[in-house]
Amino acid sequence: MIKDAHASAHEAVFKDSNPNCPLDEKYKIVTIGDYESHPKGLYWLGSPDGIHFSPIGREPFMTKGLFDSQNLAFWDSVAGVYREYHRASRRVVPDSHRAEMMKGQPSPRFIQHPDWVMTSTSKDLCSFSKPELLEFPGAPIDELYTNQIQSYYRAPHILMGFPMRYVNRG
Numbered sequence: 426m427i428k429d430a431h432a433s434a435h436e437a438v439f440k441d442s443n444p445n446c447p448l449d450e451k452y453k454i455v456t457i458g459d460y461e462s463h464p465k466g467l468y469w470l471g472s473p474d475g476i477h478f479s480p481i482g483r484e485p486f487m488t489k490g491l492f493d494s495q496n497l498a499f500w501d502s503v504a505g506v507y508r509e510y511h512r513a514s515r516r517v518v519p520d521s522h523r524a525e526m527m528k529g530q531p532s533p534r535f536i537q538h539p540d541w542v543m544t545s546t547s548k549d550l551c552s553f554s555k556p557e558l559l560e561f562p563g564a565p566i567d568e569l570y571t572n573q574i575q576s577y578y579r580a581p582h583i584l585m586g587f588p589m590r591y592v593n594r595g
Contacts, residue, residue: 437497438475443507446500449473450481455509457492458485467496467511469550481550487511489556490543494570503582506546510572510586513543513558542572542588567591 436454450471458468466485470478491512498509543556567590574586 437495439497439499440475441500442502443500447471451475452478453481453498454478455496455498457496464488465492467492467509484551486547486551486553487545487556489513495572497572497574499575501546501576501581501584503576504546506548507550507553508544508546508574508584509553510542510544510574511556512570512572513541513556542569542574542586544574 452475454470466488469481547553569588
């Protein structure tokens, strides 16, 4: 699956709080394939100690989207599912905010492909739902990276995220 079971710059480690999690997979990494010999997508690495990781499965659990930013997952104890978040791109007509941010780039009148966040869920590590774009009605069109979404520890039914917004500085 993953060459030498190593991680790259786009991973996120988490301690799996699923009560049915095998002890030898208590810590997990969401990682990308090496693309030379494996399909593009997200894969799992597991570890009993958070130091020595091995592949879990041979196939990607997610193949739709972009995987060039931090990809993350965690066990949502309230919903009883794994949640995963990764980047995606969609065609939009720039609003005035986006046009202002694109000064110095090719004409902002053209349809652009800003980067957004996609999410899906699964009761296990393999059967994730079709990913959906997170919507932010009324928000300006921006490129979002490293979404950092997690359950709030004092109120686990609340999910919080602090994505990084890309701003072109010419």
